Amino acid sequence: MRRARRRIERHSLDEHEALLDALGEHDAETARAIAERHVLDAGRSLAEWLAARREN
Numbered sequence: 001m002r003r004a005r006r007r008i009e010r011h012s013l014d015e016h017e018a019l020l021d022a023l024g025e026h027d028a029e030t031a032r033a034i035a036e037r038h039v040l041d042a043g044r045s046l047a048e049w050l051a052a053r054r055e056n
Contacts, residue, residue: 015034018034
């Protein structure tokens with residue numbers, strides 16, 4: 001579980017960096033796509049975490 005969390009955190013940091021790069025380049029289309037994907041991934045991750053806690 002900890003390895004998965006670290007992988008997710010690393011992925012999240014990479015997404016944040018890419019989002020900041022896109023914003024800095026005034027690339028709204030790319031920034032929006034990154035932000036949307038990030039929010040959807042975070043929602044799925046939260047749902048999985050809540051389900052796992054419910055099972056324990």
